[in-house]
Every structure is written in structure tokens, then in C-alpha cells.
Amino acid sequence: MNLNLLILIPVATAIGIIAVKGLPRVRMVALAGALVQFILSFVLFFSFRAERASGNQDPFVFTQYYKWFPSLNINYQIGVDGISIAMIMLTAFVVLAGVLISWRQEKWSKEYFLLLILLSTGAYGFFIALDLFTLFFFLEVAVIPKFLLIGIWGSGKKEYAAMKLALMLMGGSALVFVGLAGTYFFGGQSFDLSSGAHITMDPDKQMFFFPFLFVGFGIFTALFPFHTWVPDGHSSAPTAASMFLAGISMKLGGYGCLRAATWLMPEAAHYYQPLIIGLSTIAIIYGAFATLMQTDLKYINAYSSVSHCGFVLLGIGMLNETAINGAVMQMVSHGLMTALFFAAIGMVYDRTHTRMVKDIGGLLKITPFIGTVFILAGLCSLGLPGMSGFVAEMTVFMGGWQNPETLYRVATILACASIVVTAVYILRAAGKTMMGPLVNQEHALFSDAKWNERTAAFVLLTGILIMGLAPFIITDIIYPGTHVLMDKIASGASITNEIELLK
């Protein structure tokens, strides 16, 4: 299939949104666009499987190539493998749910939907890009709308949060840019990612540029200690923006860390491995404990995202096939799960107009649907088998444990320990807000979820359950993709050993 459709349809949707007037029409256009894209992602999934079944073993399929800036060897080059398809499907699920959740967005609805669609365009482009410059271009496309979404439609300290988020993500992008420049100049004057296996950089140069690329992308995915934009940004954002931020945007970082930083510079990845594992373990544990103390539902989910995204970086940092598979699965799983959680929080907030845990109680009885969704999102977050979180986390743990280094095993155990803390904060939040007695008698008059909220929750839950009940559907496409990456990543180990021997 033609991958350009994945970008053209959001662009067409955006033009459609500009062309029509009034919330009812705008949202219909946005929904139609999201729906087409949703179907397209399934078409992509099945045609990819068909392609593989027909014997096409190229690392990337459906590739296209157009010259962009020939003088700098920058090309518009796209293509997908199993990992990018998993991320594209995640994006399609979250975008559809996000558009549905925003169904009653009265304030400046046209601009709102436009920015949402623009953000998704950036994400789709990012995941199909096979040229580092194209990748960077789409990364930037995805950053700008976030600033506006929070700054204009946000709540609380929205200007502060928007500024902080924009600054930190811009900073991250700048670091990424330096890293990209490094790979360009020392990796053969090429931004070509599709032949990533052939880009070889001198290990010394890798040592210098790897941190730029990894930290730059890491900021997007809440790498400790650059995660502080997450709580403020997520909690000030409107519901759909929170879903996009945590569900899609944070995954750009993880994907970049894997596809660009680790793949292109395997020697440096091995060299910095202890640091990556150390920081991600801190993020997991520290994020989980910090969540314990939060009193605002959105802060709870935001800090918990810091902890959960730690698993992504931990999996990448372990540098073995199982753990990296786990990292990719965790990206998909966390995207779906956190979007569902933010959607549930949004549904609660739309009714109660408060997100403070202490002011809410016993909603399960009044609004059973919302309560059930909230509890299911929580159960997925704490890694209940049958839902996506479990399979992803277990794969990361298993991969971590395969690493024979004692220290990395300790890190794995600490990461495992976080699932207990997760259970504590999830049950505290759900037990207080959904169960127990009604806190505010006015809440007894609430109506349960509307059709759009129900559909949004249903879409995300379907993704979570499919992945949790039949993980082989998704691992079948992810594993071969990781396998290709591993050929190069594993080769980095020997060179690191040589460096140590030389010392």
C-alpha cells in the first residue's frame, strides 16, 4: 500500500476542518478522518502480513524515495517494519478515541480539532520516516501543537505548563538535532535510516554523539531527570491533548531512542548501558513512589506515566532481543492504557469539575460505565494478566533477567517491585473515587457516559484486550522487526569489550 496516504489523509482532514464551519461539521470531518485512518492502519497491518507471507523479507517494506535537498543528501524516504506498524496502529487507536472524547469541545472547536489532527500527522510521519531528517521534521510538527493545545484550552497553570513543556521538548529536539548532525557528518554524509545497518560510525564519535540523540529523544519519553514537564504538561492539558501527549507523543521519544540512537550507535549504547539502565530504574521506582503522594487524578496518571515509560527505556537499555521487544510492546500498551486512563479522568472531570481525589467518591454507583472504565484502566496499569500491560512488562522483566550481570538483575528486581507500588496507588485512587460512599451529594445527579465517551473507551479497551489476551497477534509483527535491529545492536558489544581490553 502507499504509505503517503498515512500523511495525506490527516492533511486532507485538516484542510476539511479549515473549510467547514461550526462544531457539528468540524467534528464530523475530524471523526471521518480519524476513522479512515483507523481503517487504514488495519489495512496496513494486514497488507504487511500478506507481504511477509508472500516472502518479502526486506527489513522495510512499502518504501518510497523522493529527493528533497539533494545537495545535503536529504531525502523524503519512507517505509515500515513491524515496529513502526505497531506504533502506527497505536496512534490510530488513540487519535480516534481522542477525537471522540473531544466531541463537545465548544471553545474554538475548529482550531482545536485542527491542532489535534496536525499533531497526529506529525506522529504518523515520524513513524514511517526512514530518513533522519524527515524524522526530525515530523518530530517538530508534533511538538508545536502541544504548546498551543495546553496554552489555549488547558486548565490550571496552563501558561506555565505550556511554556515548560515547549521549552523542554524544544531543548530535546535541539539535542536530537546535534546528534543527527553528528551521525550525518561522521556516518557517511547520509541521513538514510533504511540502511541503518550500514551506517558505521567510529566508536569514539559515537561516544560523543550518542548522549545527544538518546537524551534528546529521552526527554520526550520522560527520561529521569528530564521528566518534569510530564506532570505539569499532562495535568494542564485538555483531555484529548493529555491522551495524545501520553499516548502518542511520549512514544516518539522511545521510538527515536531505539531506532535512531541505539540502532545507529550500538557501541555507544553498550558503553552507556549502565547509565541508561540506572536512570530508567530510578524513573520507574521514583516515579511510582512520587505517584503515591499525588492528590490530583491527572498528576497520578502523569507520574505513573513516568514510571511506566521507564520500562520502555529499561527494555531498550538491556540491549537484548527479548527486552527490546518488551520495550516496544510497553510503548503500545502504555499508549493505549494511559489514553484510556486520561479519557476516564476526563469523563469524571467533565462532571465533577474537580480532579482532587478527596472531593470525589462512590462514583461507580452513580456512573457505572465511567467507574468501570476507570477501574479497568487502573487494572491494566497495575499489570493485570489479560490486559496489555502484563504482557509488555513481563517481556521486559524476562529480557532484563536474561542479562547475566548482577547489577542489571538488581535493576530488573527493582523494576518488578514497582508493580506493587503501582497496585497501591491505583487502588487508592480507584478505591477512593469510584468506590466507597458518595462524597458530594450533588454528584448523585450525574449522567453516565454519553455515546461518544462510550465509543472512545470501547476503542481503547479493544486494543488493550486484544493485546492482552492474544499477544501473539502483535508479537508476530514486532519480533522480526526487532530481530533486524538486533543484528547491529548486538554487534556493539564486542567492540565495547575491545575498548575495555585496550584500557
Added chain:
Amino acid sequence: MSNYDYISLIPILPIAGFVLIGLAGKKYFPALSGWLATLLIGTSAVLSLFTAYQYFIVDGAANGVYPQLLPVDMQWLQFTNTLSINMGILLDPISVMMLVVVTFVSLMVHIYSTGYMKGESRYATFFAYLQLFTFSMLGLVMSSNLFQIYIFWELVGVSSFLLIGFYFDKPSAVAASKKAFIVTRFADLFFLIGILITGVTAHSFNFTDIIANLTSPEFLKEYSATFLGFSVVTWALVLIFIGGAGKSAMFPLHIWLPDAMEGPTPVSALIHAATMVVAGVYLVARLFPVFAITGSGAIDVVAYIGIFSALFAALIACTQTDIKRVLAYSTMSQIGYMMFALGVSSQAHDAGFTASMFHLFTHAFFKSLLFLGAGLVIHAVHSNDMKDMGGLRKYLPITHITFLIGCLAIAGVPPFAGFFSKEGILHAAYTTHPDIYYVALVTSGLTAFYMFRLYFRIFWNKADIHLHHFHGEGAWSMKFPLLILATLSIAAGFVPFAHYVTATRTEGHMHTDIMFSIAPVLIGLLGIAVAMMWYKNENDRADKAVAMMRGVYRTAYHKFYIDELYIFITKKVIFNCIGRPAAWIDRNIVDGTMNFIALMTGEISDSIKGMQSGKVQGYAMYFFAGVIGLTLICLYIWM
């Protein structure tokens, strides 16, 4: 060899029931959902009995050994080329026995609940949860590998959470459900680490492979990796046992079980007496050949934790006044018996294994009987507390007789079922661990005492009592299961259990030693006699005894202050010393640094440019310009 094609239906029926009733039951067929659930579970029970018949009777032991069958096995989640989680069904003597127990007790509880939960607004939801639980428990007992058992282990945990918190507008129920989930989750952490170690060491999660690989002579000879002085296998087993101890409410992870009694009484009978809480025993039994390797040391941990929990819980049970809590502590104590019975066994002396499984089997019947009886008592007096009861034998004749049978069974009076299984346990302990035997003997005296304290205080004690709002003993749907379970509490003891279940899967035979039984039976009768003297009529003998042993009594009454210790650790230590500082550091130090950097950038740009843009684009520009400048410098140097 018989055909077991139908076997996957046994778990599939209840999960289908969960989905169907959960999604549509409340809206479209609320009144029918109870009977639909009962029908589904009844079919599962019939299939399970048929499986047992085929497995034990039709096929029987081939050359004296029962086979291990794997009728279903599919890859579910692959980790590496060799290591993956499979979903399979393993049939061997213990799993077939557990299938019968789980489906049968679940069926009784379903029937009972159709009466007990009548009029409840979330009637359909209740049955959906019961179905979910039964499915998870069946998946657990049929698991073919360690990771699969962990998956269903978590699922029974969550169904237990949902059922304990069924009355979710009651704060105490919510607190109890959270506590149960979190404490078992904490234990499961160790279980998970144990699984990781085992999987990597044995190169497989399959029980058959784990046992074959970890007990092979080559492995034992060559594998010498140790950690802190213990072999890796010992560590793995102890960690797995901690997981089992959490689910099975062994000391010190027992604190959730008494609180779990907040759930509806049928739930307590099914989950917290007969099935889920014995999962830990089942887990140890599953891995018994590995545990039994001489010198692993893990088996002694099982034995001593088991006997300690048995005694500890029995002491507390003597002082509690909430009847469901007495039963909860008695469950803990009886599971302690099952645990130490496994712990005193070894490959040479495996009688304890059979006895433990036998006790699990009989206990499931008489303990669920006691709980269901307690449910009728609670319905009649609208209270859980003994002080609101007394003299109820006139009002609740069937409950009275069946409850008495249950008490006699648990007290180990012949010829009731508990006598046979407990005698087996004591005998096994006597042959290998005399120290444990004597403690167990004292505990069985205590058991008889607290059970008859319960019995007399409910059904005798007060001479004349008038019940308000008494509407009869209850529907037949509630009394029928009592009668069936009471029959089984007598009959189950006569099953030639050793013929079917032994550690080596061979056909064994029961050895009853009448001379040996004299001491346990006398001690049991002594306990009953003391209880009768103190509690049959209203008198002050018990109060005098309490006054004499006030210190001990108060400590036991406050459950040896274990809960307070936990609250101290969680609230004071974890929340205040870890959680709060983490949150504070994040807001003030980590984020503070970030803000400070931003502020400094602003300040510096102010002083350089002498103008204040205040626009984020401006700041970003500076950032960008700086970074690009830096890049150029670096590039210059490098090139």
C-alpha cells in the same frame, strides 16, 4: 487411553458465563443470571467428575503410575526461541482432584447464592464475578507451566478483590479488598522473581521440564551457583513459596484473610476457605519434587512457616468473637497443617504429600459447609458477633446439625472426614519431625476448642432467645448445599485417597494406625469438653479463665499486633520516608533545577540583550542558537 477433547470446556463455560452475564445480565435477564451461572458451573462440575472418572477409574494407573497428560498446549507469549509462556492443560492426579473440588464447591456456592443474594440490586454482577473467579481458579489448577499459574494467580487475586469489595459503598469492604490485593501482590512480587530465576535456570517454565531439569543428577552435580550461601534453586523455591504463602495467608502475610470476611459469605466459603487460599499449598505440591531435593533447605521453610501459622492462627481463633473471623483464622490454621505436611515430607517419606492433599480435599468440604452455615446464622440474627447469638438450634435445625457435623470434622473426631486426613498429617510429622508433631498435637486440641466454642455460643449458651424479623431458616436453595456438603464431610474421609494421589504419582495405600490415633483424638475430645464446660450454658468459667491469662488473651485478641506493625511500616515508613520525600524532591529539587536553568537562561539573555521578550519562541531561539553554536564548535574541534 480415553479422549479428553472436552477438557477445555471446563474453564470455557464459566468465562463465557462471565462475559455474557457481565455484559448483558444486569440489563436483560437479571433474575435468570443466577440460574444460568449455576447451570454453566454445574456442567463444568459434571465434566470434571467425568474427567476424574476417566482419569482414575477408566484409564487408571499404567504400570502403577498415573500419567501426566497435556491435552491442550499452545504458545501464548514468546520470549526467546526456547522460552515462552504457553497456555496448556495439565492432567495429573492433583490437578484432576482440584478440578473436582473447585467445580463442586463452586457449584454448591452458586446454588446457595441464588438464595442468599436474592433481592440484591447487583445480583447479576455477583454471579458474573463468581464465574470469573471459578474460571481463574480452574485455569490455575490446570496450568501446565509456572508462568501460566502466575497469570491465573493474578486473576484469582483480582476476582477476590472484586468479590471482597462487592459492597463497595461500605468503606470497610473497600479497605479490606484493597488490603487483600496489595498484600498478595506484595507476595506475588517474590513469586515473580522466583519464576524468572527458575525459568532462566531450568530453561523452561513447564512443570514437567522444570522438575526434570532441576532434579536431574547432572544438574545437581554441576550447578553450583550460590547467592548469599544458598543455592540458586533454594532461592527460587523460597521466593516461589513466599508467593504461595501470600495467597495461602501464611504468617506473616496472613493479615488480609480475616479482613476479607467483609465480602458476602458465599464468597468467603468459596474463595477464602475452599479454593483460592489453598493455591499456595497446591503450588508447593506442584513443585514438590524440586522442593524435596535433599539439602535444598526450602522444604524446611515450608514446614516451619506452616506449623507456626497453624498454632498462631489457632491461638487467635480462640479469642475472636466475630464468627466469620473465627472461621477465617481456623482456615489459616488448617492451611498451616497442609503446608507443614508438605514440609515434613521428602522423597523417601512422602506420606505427608498425600496427607496434605487429602486434607485439602476434605477441608474444602467441611470448611465451605461451616461458612455457608455461618451465612444462614448471620441472615437470621443480622449480626456477625457471637454476643448477638445463642440458643439458635431451635430456629435453625438444619443449620445446627450440619454445622455440628462440620465442627466434628474439623476437630478430627472419627469417623468424620477431618479425622482421616489430619491423622495422616500427624503421622507423617511424627515419623520425620517429632518437634512439629507435638506442636501440631497442641494445635489440634486448640482447634477442637475454638470450633466448639463457636458451636456452643451460636446454638446453645443462652436459654431462651427471641429473634426479631425472623423469616424462617431460609430457602431450600440454601439448605440443600448444606446437606450435600455435610454428607461429604462424613463420606470424603472414606475415599481411598492414597490410592490415587501420591508424590510419585504411583498407587499407594492408606495406613491407619489405631494406636497412633488415640492421642490426637483424646486431645480433640479434651478441647471439645473444655468448650462444652465453658460455653454450653451461660456461666462465668470462661471469663475467669480469661482473667487468669489476661496478658496472653489480650495479645491474642489483638492478633499479636501484627496489623499495627504493618500499618506502622506502610504509613510511617513507606509513605512518610519514601513516598513523601520522592514527591518533594521531584517538585523542589529536580523540577527546581529545571526551572532554575530556565530562569538563569532568561536572566542571562536579559542582561545580554537588555530586553525582555517573555515569549517562549524567544527562549527557544536562544536555546537553539546556543546549541547550534555548540555544535559548530564541536564539529570544528572534531574535524
